[in-house]
Amino acid sequence: MSIKLYGMTYSNYYNMVKAVLIEKGMEFEEIHLLPNQEPEFLQKSPMGKVPCLETEQGFLTETGVMIDYIDSLGEGPSLYPKDLFERAKVQELMRHLELYIELPARKLYGDVFFAKPASDELKAQVKEQLQKGFASLAQLAKFQPYLAGEVLSYADFYYRFSVGVATIVCKKALHWDALNELPNVKALLELMDQRPSVQQVLSDQARDA
Numbered sequence: 651m652s653i654k655l656y657g658m659t660y661s662n663y664y665n666m667v668k669a670v671l672i673e674k675g676m677e678f679e680e681i682h683l684l685p686n687q688e689p690e691f692l693q694k695s696p697m698g699k700v701p702c703l704e705t706e707q708g709f710l711t712e713t714g715v716m717i718d719y720i721d722s723l724g725e726g727p728s729l730y731p732k733d734l735f736e737r738a739k740v741q742e743l744m745r746h747l748e749l750y751i752e753l754p755a756r757k758l759y760g761d762v763f764f765a766k767p768a769s770d771e772l773k774a775q776v777k778e779q780l781q782k783g784f785a786s787l788a789q790l791a792k793f794q795p796y797l798a799g800e801v802l803s804y805a806d807f808y809y810r811f812s813v814g815v816a817t818i819v820c821k822k823a824l825h826w827d828a829l830n831e832l833p834n835v836k837a838l839l840e841l842m843d844q845r846p847s848v849q850q851v852l853s854d855q856a857r858d859a
Contacts, residue, residue: 674726
């Protein structure tokens with residue numbers, strides 16, 4: 651099956667999908683593309699967002715949807731548990747990371763990465779949201795040593811490329827060393843960084859920086 655992944659290496663959602671494809675040993679082609687509102691791209695990704703995935707049957711958007719599709723193809727090991735409830739718990743972790751850690755942190759990406767200062771009010775709002783997000787993650791996650799337990803899952807790739815960036819935002823914009831102050835956070839990031847799939851993604855990201 652021919653798969654094309656559209657996006658750029660400095661997109662954390664692009665990197666989640668890319669790392670999963672590499673982890674599963676699947677062949678795919680990368681198409682470098684920035685988010686845009688060009689009519690041709692809107693036919694592929696109606697919101698003009700990346701990543702998007704081209705398959706033989708058409709295009710898919712939204713990271714969770716793409717990962718579920720990739721899993722359903724049955725190539726390489728599935729990173730979902732067989733037990734349906736445990737699978738749902740992995741999906742719950744993925745959704746939680748997206749909504750309550752990545753999205754709040756994204757509000758300060760301009761401040762941290764693009765020299766667009768944020769107001770103190772926004773920073774205070776984001777810090778409160780992230781504190782709640784990390785506190786609730788501590789309740790949901792097992793860290794034994796992976797997020798959902800002893801076995802690697804798709805949630806760990808969400809974790810690497812959402813929490814990894816969020817802790818940078820915490821330190822640079824909020825003067826909060828969440829990486830070292832919050833229990834288990836650093837250990838799982840370091841564990842994920844040992845995986846060849848993640849190392850390849852980070853290497854490509856550094857190359858394109």
